[in-house]
Amino acid sequence: MKTPFPFSAIVGQTAMKQAMILTAVDPGIGGVLVFGDRGTGKSTAVRALAALLPPIRVVETCPVNSPRSADCPDWAELGSKKLVTRPTPVIDLPLGATEDRVVGALDIERALTRGEKAFEPGLLARANRGYLYIDEVNLLEDHIVDLLLDVAQSGENVVEREGLSIRHPARFVLVGSGNPEEGELRPQLLDRFGLSVEVRSPDEIGERVEVIRRRDAFESDHAAFMETYSAEDAKIRDTILKARKRLPRLVTPDGILEDCAAICIALGSDGLRGELTLLRTARALAAYQGKRKLNRDHLREIAPSALSHRLRRDPLDEAGSGTRIGRVVEEVLG
Amino acid sequence: MTPQTESWNLAALGLGLLSFAPGYLGGAIIRMRASPQRDEVLRALEPLNAHRIHPNISDEHLFGGLDLAATLKSDHIVDFKGLFDDHFIAILSMAERCSTELAAKLGHQLDLDVGHCILALDEGAEEEEATPPALSERLPFHISPIGKMPVGWRPVPAGTALVDPQSVRCSIDDLNTVTALASQFGIDSMRAPLLALRVARAHAAFSGHKKLDQRDIEVAVSLVYPQRATQIPSDVEPDTTPALEPETGAEPNADTPRDIPEGDMLVDAVRALLPPHVLAGLVPTGTARRSTGQGAGQKRKGNRRGRPLPSRPGRLDGRNRIDLVATLRAAAPWQPIRRKQNALSSKLLIRPSDIRLKRYQEQSDRLLIFAVDASGSAAVSRLNEAKGAIELLLAQAYADRDHVALISFRGLDAEILLPPTRSLVQTKRRLANLPGGGGTPLATGLQQALLLALQSRGKGLTPTVIALTDGRANIALDGSADRARASADAGKVAQLIRSHGISSLVIDMSARPQSGLEALALECDGSYLALPRADAQTLTGAVSVALGV
Numbered sequence: 001m002k003t004p005f006p007f008s009a010i011v012g013q014t015a016m017k018q019a020m021i022l023t024a025v026d027p028g029i030g031g032v033l034v035f036g037d038r039g040t041g042k043s044t045a046v047r048a049l050a051a052l053l054p055p056i057r058v059v060e061t062c063p064v065n066s067p068r069s070a071d072c073p074d075w076a077e078l079g080s081k082k083l084v085t086r087p088t089p090v091i092d093l094p095l096g097a098t099e100d101r102v103v104g105a106l107d108i109e110r111a112l113t114r115g116e117k118a119f120e121p122g123l124l125a126r127a128n129r130g131y132l133y134i135d136e137v138n139l140l141e142d143h144i145v146d147l148l149l150d151v152a153q154s155g156e157n158v159v160e161r162e163g164l165s166i167r168h169p170a171r172f173v174l175v176g177s178g179n180p181e182e183g184e185l186r187p188q189l190l191d192r193f194g195l196s197v198e199v200r201s202p203d204e205i206g207e208r209v210e211v212i213r214r215r216d217a218f219e220s221d222h223a224a225f226m227e228t229y230s231a232e233d234a235k236i237r238d239t240i241l242k243a244r245k246r247l248p249r250l251v252t253p254d255g256i257l258e259d260c261a262a263i264c265i266a267l268g269s270d271g272l273r274g275e276l277t278l279l280r281t282a283r284a285l286a287a288y289q290g291k292r293k294l295n296r297d298h299l300r301e302i303a304p305s306a307l308s309h310r311l312r313r314d315p316l317d318e319a320g321s322g323t324r325i326g327r328v329v330e331e332v333l334g
Numbered sequence: 335m336t337p338q339t340e341s342w343n344l345a346a347l348g349l350g351l352l353s354f355a356p357g358y359l360g361g362a363i364i365r366m367r368a369s370p371q372r373d374e375v376l377r378a379l380e381p382l383n384a385h386r387i388h389p390n391i392s393d394e395h396l397f398g399g400l401d402l403a404a405t406l407k408s409d410h411i412v413d414f415k416g417l418f419d420d421h422f423i424a425i426l427s428m429a430e431r432c433s434t435e436l437a438a439k440l441g442h443q444l445d446l447d448v449g450h451c452i453l454a455l456d457e458g459a460e461e462e463e464a465t466p467p468a469l470s471e472r473l474p475f476h477i478s479p480i481g482k483m484p485v486g487w488r489p490v491p492a493g494t495a496l497v498d499p500q501s502v503r504c505s506i507d508d509l510n511t512v513t514a515l516a517s518q519f520g521i522d523s524m525r526a527p528l529l530a531l532r533v534a535r536a537h538a539a540f541s542g543h544k545k546l547d548q549r550d551i552e553v554a555v556s557l558v559y560p561q562r563a564t565q566i567p568s569d570v571e572p573d574t575t576p577a578l579e580p581e582t583g584a585e586p587n588a589d590t591p592r593d594i595p596e597g598d599m600l601v602d603a604v605r606a607l608l609p610p611h612v613l614a615g616l617v618p619t620g621t622a623r624r625s626t627g628q629g630a631g632q633k634r635k636g637n638r639r640g641r642p643l644p645s646r647p648g649r650l651d652g653r654n655r656i657d658l659v660a661t662l663r664a665a666a667p668w669q670p671i672r673r674k675q676n677a678l679s680s681k682l683l684i685r686p687s688d689i690r691l692k693r694y695q696e697q698s699d700r701l702l703i704f705a706v707d708a709s710g711s712a713a714v715s716r717l718n719e720a721k722g723a724i725e726l727l728l729a730q731a732y733a734d735r736d737h738v739a740l741i742s743f744r745g746l747d748a749e750i751l752l753p754p755t756r757s758l759v760q761t762k763r764r765l766a767n768l769p770g771g772g773g774t775p776l777a778t779g780l781q782q783a784l785l786l787a788l789q790s791r792g793k794g795l796t797p798t799v800i801a802l803t804d805g806r807a808n809i810a811l812d813g814s815a816d817r818a819r820a821s822a823d824a825g826k827v828a829q830l831i832r833s834h835g836i837s838s839l840v841i842d843m844s845a846r847p848q849s850g851l852e853a854l855a856l857e858c859d860g861s862y863l864a865l866p867r868a869d870a871q872t873l874t875g876a877v878s879v880a881l882g883v
Contacts, residue, residue, distance in 0.1 A: 038471045039523025043445060094442075095435050096393035100659075108659070111666030136438040136468070161644070163667075180759045182434055182468070201522045209506075209513045212527050216509065220500055 005218055007048035008232035009225070010041055011211045012202050018285075019195040019305050020049050021236065023173050025243045026284040029277060030194030031152075031174035033137070033185075033309065040199045041211075042177040046090075046133050049175070051233050053088035054241050056129055060084045063121040064128040064168045073168045075119050089130030091123050091172075095139055102147060103159055104166070119166050124157045127172040137176030138185045145189055148174070152192045191270075194277045196309035198322070243287040250283050251293040259299055259333060266328045269310040278306045296333050303329045338481030347537075348475040348557050349378040350490030355536045356382055357421055357449030358499050360529075362475035363429065363465050365456040371483045372455075376425075378489035384423040384453060389432040396439065421449035429454035429465040437466035444472045474529040476561035499539040504531065504546045515555055515600055520565035530558040552600060559604045567601055645690035660690035701737045701754050701795040702877070705783040707803035707843075708744040709774040719843075720802055722870025723877065724752070725761060737795060739786060743779030745772030746813045750782065754790055773815065776807035777823035780858075784827060787836045798837045799860070800877060803851070804844035821850060828858035839863065839877065 010017060019032045034042045058065040059072055061079040066072045069081040093102065104122035111117060123132070132148075134140060140148075151157050157170040174193060178185065190196070202208050217225045257279065264274045282298040291298075308321040352362055366372040387396070398416030417424065426432065426440070432454070443450050454473065458464045470476065509531070516527045534554035538546050645657040647664075665688040672683040706720040724738050738761070740752035752764050780801060787797035810819035811827075831838055838860030842851045847864035855862035863876050 037522060038467060039525035041524065043442075094397075095438055096397075106663050106666070108662060108666060111663065111669075117667055135442060136435075139435050139438055179468075181757055184757065201524060205514055205517055208517060208524065208527070209510055211524050212509050212513050212531065213506065215524075215528055216504065216531060220502075220504075 003222075003226060004047040004051065005044050005215070006226065006229035006233050007045065007052050008236060009214050009218070009229040010045055010048065011214065012207055013041060013045065013199055015197045015305060016042075016045055016199050019197050020045065020175075021052070021240060021288060022281055022284040022302075023175075023194065024049070024053055024240050025288050026247060026280055027171075027173050029173075029280050029284060030192065031176070033190070033193040033196040034175075034177040034199060035180050035196065036177075036199035037181075037201060038179060040201050042199060043135055046135075046175050046177060049131070050087065050090040051230070052237055052240070053090070053131075054237055054244075055085045055087050057083050058086050058129075064125045064170070065089060065130065066169075067129075071169075073166075075166050075168075076121075077118075089126055089128075091127040091130065091132050093123055093132055093134045093140075093144075095136055095141075097123065097144065099143065099147065102144060103151075103157055105159075105161070106164060117163060119159070119164055121168070122157075124151055124170040124172070125168055128168070128170050130172055131175055132172040133175045134177075136178050136182070137189075138178040138180070138182060145186065149188055149192060190309045191273060193309065195281060195305045197305050198308075239288060242290070243284070246290070246292075247283065247287040249292070250287055252279070252283065253294065256282070256294050256296070256299065259296060262332045263299070263303060263329055264307070266332055267307060267311055267325060269307055271310075274307055274310045278303060281306045300329055300333060336481075338479075339484050341479040341481070342484050342487055344557060345375065345477045345479040346378075346487065346489045347553060348477050349375065351533065351536050351540055351557075352451075352453075352475065353379055353382055353489070354540050355499050356423055356451035359451070359474050359532060359536055360444050361450075361452035361454065361473045362477055363454045363456050363470055363473050365458065365464075365476060365478035367457050367459075371479075374483065374487070375477070375479075375489070376455075379425075379453060382423050382451070384425045384451075385417060386425045386427060387417070388427050389429070389436060391436070393439075418443050418450065421451075423451045424453065426452055426454045429456045429469070430458035430463045432466055432469065434466050434468060437469040441468045441472050471523060471525055472529075474533050474558050478561075497539040497542060497544055499532070499535040502535040502538045502544060502546060504535065508534070508546050508551060511551060511600065512555065515604065516559065518567040518601065519559055519563035519604060521559065521562045522564075523562075526558060526562050530554040533557055555600055555604050563604065645692055647687065648689065648691040649686070655692045657690045657692040661688050664688040664690055699737055699795050701739060701787075701790045701797045703739045703741065703754075703783050703786055703790075703797055703799045705741045705743065705748070705779045705799060705801045705803075707774055707776070707779065707801075708742040709772050710804075719870050719873055723873040726870055726874040737790075739790075741779060741782050741786065743775050743782070746775060746778075746809060748775060748779040748782040750786060754786075754795065773809040774803070774807050775809035775811075775813075775820070776801075776803055777811045777820060777827050778809070779803075780824060780827040780831065781811065784831050784834070784836070787831075788834065791836075798839065799831060799858075800839045800841065802841045802843055802873075804842070804848070806844075806848075824854060825857050828854050831858040831860075841873070841876070 007017070007020075016032075016034055019034075023029050023032055034045070036042055056065070057067055059067070059069050059078065060082045061076075062069075062072045063076050064073060065086070068083075069078070072078055072081075100122065102122050103124055104120055107116075107118040107120035151170050152172075152174055155169060155171040157168055159166045176185075176193065202211065214225075260275045260278050260282075263278065264272075267274075278299065281302045282294055285298045285302050286294045289298075304322045304325045307325050311321050311324070348362060352359055364372070364375060366375065394414075394416070396417050398413055398419060404412035404414070422443075432440075440452055444452065452469070452473065454465050454469060456465050464470065509527075512530050512534070513527045516530070521527075530551075531554070534546050534550040537553045538544070538550045541550075543550070645660040661684065662682075665682065665684045668685075668688075669683060672685075676683060704720055704724060720740065724740055737754045737756050738752070739750065739754040741748055741750050743749075752761060755761060780799070783799045783801070787799055790797050806817075807820040807824045808815060808817050810816050811823040828838075838855070838858045840851055840855040840858070840860055840862050842848055842862065842864045852862045
C-alpha cells in the first residue's frame with residue numbers, strides 16, 4: 001500500500017485540520033465528524049492523520065494494545081509480555097463489516113480443529129487507545145451504529161454470544177466522514193462525536209491550483225515530496241506532544257466555565273455534553289497554542305465545531321448552525 | 335464533423351487510453367443501453383480481461399472471506415481471496431442499480447490507487463437513473479456516444495507503453511489551465527482536475543511524449559469535464575488563465591507560456607461537448623453542484639433486509655435460511671466428543687440440533703406524500719407552509735424511518751417536485767423555488783399522489799397521502815374547467831385511494847372549513863383536519879398527531 005498523503009501538505013481546510021490535531025492532543029474530546037462535498041479531501045486528511053500521531057507503548061502480543069501487562073484482559077493468551085513502541089492504531093471500519101468483525105467472535109478455527117472455545121478479537125479491540133475511522137459514516141448499517149454508540153459511550157466492549165462472556169477496554173477516538181447529500185446521521189451518533197466540521201472546496205483559484213500542484217507532486221515526485229512534508233508533519237507531532245504535557249497544568253479561570261455554560265444555555269443545546277466538550281476542546285487548543293491559561297478567544301474559536309451538531313436543528317434557518325453559534329457566542333461573550 | 339461522429343471519436347480515444355493504462359486511470363462509466371454498439375465498445379476492452387461483477391455482489395466476493403466448502407472439507411479455516419487483492423479490473427454491470435454502499439466501497443478501493451480499474455456499464459434510461467456519484471466522481475471517463483455508430487468505427491488501438499504516464503512532465507501552466515477550466519465549468523470537486531491531469535499524462539505517454547502539450551490537455555478536458563460541468567462559462571469573464579503563481583519562476587521549462595487564446599480554445603472544446611441539460615440551463619446557477627444520481631433517500635429502494643437478529647436454533651423447512659457460520663459455531667465445541675463416539679469419520683460432525691437459522695427484523699419505511707394545492711392567490715403562503723412542514727418533518731424524522739415526497743398541483747397539471755427522499759440537504763435545494771397560481775386540478779393531484787404511493791409501495795415503503803388544499807376543485811381530470819366534473823373526479827380518485835388501502839389525511843386550509851373536503855376525506859377513508867391559517871409548526875404538529883409520527 002502507498003504511503004498516505006502527508007497531513008501538512010493539505011491546502012486550506014484549517015477547521016478540519018485543527019479539529020483532528022486537537023483530538024490528538026486530548027483524545028478525551030471524543031472524535032471528529034467531517035461532513036462535506038465530494039472531492040474536498042475528507043478521506044485524505046483522516047488517512048494522513050496516522051502519520052501525525054505520537055507512538056504508544058504497548059504489550060507486544062496484547063490484542064487490545066494494553067500499556068502494562070497487568071492491564072491485559074484475562075482471556076488473552078499472551079506470548080511475549082515485552083513492552084514495545086508502536087504507532088497509534090488507526091483502524092478502518094469498512095462499510096460492509098459484519099458484527100462479528102466489529103465486536104469479535106468465537107475463533108472458529110480453534111473451535112473446529114481443537115474444540116476449544118476462544119475469543120477472536122474484532123476491530124474494536126484493535127482500535128483501543130487509537131482511532132476508529134468510518135468513511136461514509138452516514139451509510140453505516142443501523143445495527144453496527146447501535147453497537148458503536150454503546151461502546152463509544154462506555155469505553156468497554158462487552159461480548160455475550162455463542163457461550164462467550166468477554167469484556168475488554170475499547171477506548172478510541174471516533175472519526176467519521178460523509179456527504180450529507182447521501183443521508184443524515186442519527187442524532188444519537190452525532191452527539192457521540194466531540195467535534196464536527198464542514199468542509200467545502202476552496203473557492204479561490206490560486207488555492208485550487210495549489211491543491212492540484214501538491215497532489216501532482218505527490219504522485220509524480222513521491223520521494224522528494226514526502227521528504228519535504230514529513231519534516232513538517234514531525235513538527236506538528238512535536239507540538240502535539242508538548243501540548244499533551246502542558247494540558248494538565250493549564251489554568252482554567254472560573255469565568256470561562258460560566259461562559260461555557262452561558263453559551264450552551266443560550267443555544268439550547270441538549271444535555272451537558274456540549275459544555276464539557278467545549279471546555280475540553282478549548283483547553284486542548286490553548287495547550288496546542290502554547291498558552292498557560294484559557295481565555296475567551298479559545299472558546300470563540302472552537303465553539304462552532306464543538307457545538308454545531310448538538311443543536312436542535314431548525315430547518316427553516318437557512319444560515320446554518322455555524323452562523324447561529326457565532327452570533328450567540330458574540331452576544332454572550334460581548 | 336457532426337457532434338455524433340465527434341462523440342464516437344472521443345469514445346474511441348477514451349477506450350484506447352483506458353486499455354493503455356487501466357490501473358492508472360481507474361476506469362470509466364459506459365452509459366449505453368445493451369446493444370450491438372455497446373458490444374462493439376466492450377470488445378475494445380476485451381484485452382483487459384476484466385472480471386464481471388454485479389450490483390448485488392457480496393462483500394466476501396469482493397474482499398475475501400471464509401471459504402465454507404473448503405473449510406468443511408479440510409477441517410481448518412480456508413479463506414478465499416477477494417477480487418480486490420490484486421490489481422483488479424472489473425466490469426460492473428447495471429451500474430445504475432448499484433447501491434450507495436457498494437459505490438462507497440468501490441470508491442474506497444479506487445482511492446487506494448493501487449491499480450484497480452472499474453468499468454461501470456450504466457443502462458440508465460432516465461436522467462435520475464445513474465451510477466451513484468460516489469463512484470462516478472472517481473471515474474475519469476463518462477463514455478456515452480450519441481447517435482449511430484459511424485461506419486468502420488474502432489477504438490484507437492492501445493500501443494505498447496513507450497513512456498510511463500507517471501513520468502510525463504507537466505508545467506505549472508498546465509496545472510493552472512486544467513484547474514481554471516474546471517472552475518469555469520462550475521466543477522467543484524478537486525478530483526476532476528486531478529483526473530484530467532492523469533488523462534493528459536496518459537495521452538502524452540500514449541503518443542510517446544515525455545512532456546504535456548496542448549493536444550494532451552485538450553483531449554483530457556474534453557474527455558473528463560463535459561459530463562461534470564454544471565455551468566457554461568460566461569464569455570465576459572476574461573481571466574481564462576489565472577494570475578500566474580509565484581512558483582512559475584521555479585519551473586525552468588516555462589518556454590511555452592499559455593496565453594488566453596489557447597485557453598479559449600479549450601473552453602470551446604469542452605463547450606461543444608456539454609450534455610444538453612447543461613446547455614439548456616437546467617442546472618440552476620447558484621447551486622454549483624448537480625446531483626447526478628439519487629441521494630440515499632431515494633436510492634434505498636425496497637426495504638432493507640432488516641436488521642439481523644441473533645440466529646435461532648430451528649429446523650430447515652425450505653422457507654428460512656440457514657446461518658452456516660452460526661451453525662458451525664454451534665457444532666464446533668462438540669467435535670472432539672463426537673469424533674470419539676464416531677471414530678470412523680474424521681469429517682465435521684453436524685447434528686440437527688446444531689442448525690441455526692437466519693432471522694431478520696424487518697421494518698417498513700414510511701413515506702409521507704404531500705399533495706399541495708398551488709393554485710390561485712393563496713398559493714404562495716400555502717406552499718411555503720407545506721415546504722416548512724416538510725423540512726420540519728424531515729428534521730424530526732431522523733429517529734423514525736420516514737421519507738417525504740412533495741407533489742404540487744396547479745393550472746392543468748400536477749408535478750412531483752420532490753421525489754421520495756430522506757435527505758434534508760437535497761430537499762432544501764429542491765424546494766427553494768416553487769411556482770404557484772392557476773386553477774385547482776384536485777383530482778389530477780390526488781391521482782399523481784396515488785400513482786406515487788403505488789410505486790413506492792412496490793418498492794417496499796408504506797405510503798401515506800397528505801392532501802393540502804382549499805377544496806375548490808375546478809379542473810377535471812381531462813383538463814376541462816368544469817366544477818361539477820372536477821369534484822366528481824376528485825371523489826373517484828379518493829375512492830381509488832381507499833380501495834388500494836392507502837392511508838390518507840386531508841388538510842383543509844381554506845378560511846372557512848369546506849364540507850366538500852370532509853366528504854372527500856370520508857371517501858378516501860382518511861382523516862380530515864381543518865387548519866385555517868396553518869403555519870409550518872402547527873401543520874407539522876397536526877400531521878404528527880394525526881399519523882402518530
